[in-house]
Amino acid sequence: MTTPGTPVAPPSVTARDAAAARLGQLATPPGALGRLGDLAVRLAAMQGQVPPAPVECVRAVIFAGDHGVSDHGVSAFPKAITPAMVRTFLAGRAGVSVLARQHDVAVRVLDLGVDDDLEGVPADVTAFKVRRGSGAIHLEDALTCDEALRAVAAGEAVAAEEIAAGAQLLVSGDMGIGNTTPAAALIAASFGLPASEVTGRGTGIDESGLAHKTAVVQQALDRAGDRTSDALETLTALGSADLAASAGFLAAAARSGVPVLLDGVISVAAAVMADRLAPGASAWFVAGHRSTEPAQSLALDKLGLEPLLDLGMRLGEGSGAVAAVPVVRSAALLLAEVALLSDLG
Numbered sequence: 001m002t003t004p005g006t007p008v009a010p011p012s013v014t015a016r017d018a019a020a021a022r023l024g025q026l027a028t029p030p031g032a033l034g035r036l037g038d039l040a041v042r043l044a045a046m047q048g049q050v051p052p053a054p055v056e057c058v059r060a061v062i063f064a065g066d067h068g069v070s071d072h073g074v075s076a077f078p079k080a081i082t083p084a085m086v087r088t089f090l091a092g093r094a095g096v097s098v099l100a101r102q103h104d105v106a107v108r109v110l111d112l113g114v115d116d117d118l119e120g121v122p123a124d125v126t127a128f129k130v131r132r133g134s135g136a137i138h139l140e141d142a143l144t145c146d147e148a149l150r151a152v153a154a155g156e157a158v159a160a161e162e163i164a165a166g167a168q169l170l171v172s173g174d175m176g177i178g179n180t181t182p183a184a185a186l187i188a189a190s191f192g193l194p195a196s197e198v199t200g201r202g203t204g205i206d207e208s209g210l211a212h213k214t215a216v217v218q219q220a221l222d223r224a225g226d227r228t229s230d231a232l233e234t235l236t237a238l239g240s241a242d243l244a245a246s247a248g249f250l251a252a253a254a255r256s257g258v259p260v261l262l263d264g265v266i267s268v269a270a271a272v273m274a275d276r277l278a279p280g281a282s283a284w285f286v287a288g289h290r291s292t293e294p295a296q297s298l299a300l301d302k303l304g305l306e307p308l309l310d311l312g313m314r315l316g317e318g319s320g321a322v323a324a325v326p327v328v329r330s331a332a333l334l335l336a337e338v339a340l341l342s343d344l345g
């Protein structure tokens, strides 16, 4: 594993400036492409080339895992849904599968910590498994230190594989009943926020469920105490195998100079942890959409990222990010293909 804390090289300033200059010369009124123009400039900076190349190869990885807190009344659904959904991704029938087919995005699902042996699924799906279910974070650590390191390293290895397969843009997705609880806790711990500001309804818990979930998140934060000043300790105490792997995946993508499209609260919690493991990583992240989870919006603000879409989605799986893929592709093509004012004669 790369030493935590090693800073990430930023996208190219030269390409960014040249892309901004080209945007200003397009045969459009100044600023008429709005945030598509800003996105195109960021893409060019990340690719280090002007005009930017078309974003053809997009690859999503869904990190699946269970969470001990799911036995403690924090979700509207039972944890048996997690392995069932892993099989649904493999069958190409989940929400993200439909969007990914539509937008030509490759989807890979990996079991990092599902509390099930997933008998009969292809061996490569479970190849990176760290454990069956992560600890209930309000009562115990999610992981041992060794498991946290192994999970982060797994995510880094997966990013390297996806990049070797030609990914020009990566997406991190999630599957795991209860995972909005550790995601909220990681965001709260990273920004010093109370549970009351970060806790959301996840799959759709009612008012009393929300009050209980908020108390669970606060208990987890209190239990972790000042260990949260260290990124790996934070993942060990409050994360999970799947969240730690996602963080490693995102940090490695940034270190390799490959942009990532973020999804909802779980993907964004992993992005926050990636930026702590690899300071500056967030310069390589684009926010795909705004989820209804309060922690996601809070964290995007702190990372300085404005979501491309705001459709009221709260599915996870990488679905909001995959829905935003056409917007990213459009931005790159516009900056590459629109005539210049000087061509108009």
Ligand SMILES: Cc1cc2ncn([C@H]3O[C@H](COP(=O)(O)O)[C@@H](O)[C@H]3O)c2cc1C
Binding pocket: 074, 075, 076, 077, 081, 085, 174, 175, 176, 177, 178, 179, 180, 181, 201, 202, 203, 204, 315, 316, 317
């Ligand atoms: C059928 C089904 C499919 C899903 N796909 C993603 N999630 C999402 O909801 C869960 C998180 O919400 P909470 O923390 O409230 O449990 C995760 O599994 C997440 O991936 C799903 C949830 C369900 C029920």
Ligand SMILES: O=C(O)c1cccnc1
Binding pocket: 180, 201, 202, 203, 263, 264, 265, 266, 291, 292, 293, 296, 314, 315, 316, 317
């Ligand atoms: O923000 C998300 O991605 C999300 C919200 C609720 C449940 N699962 C995921």
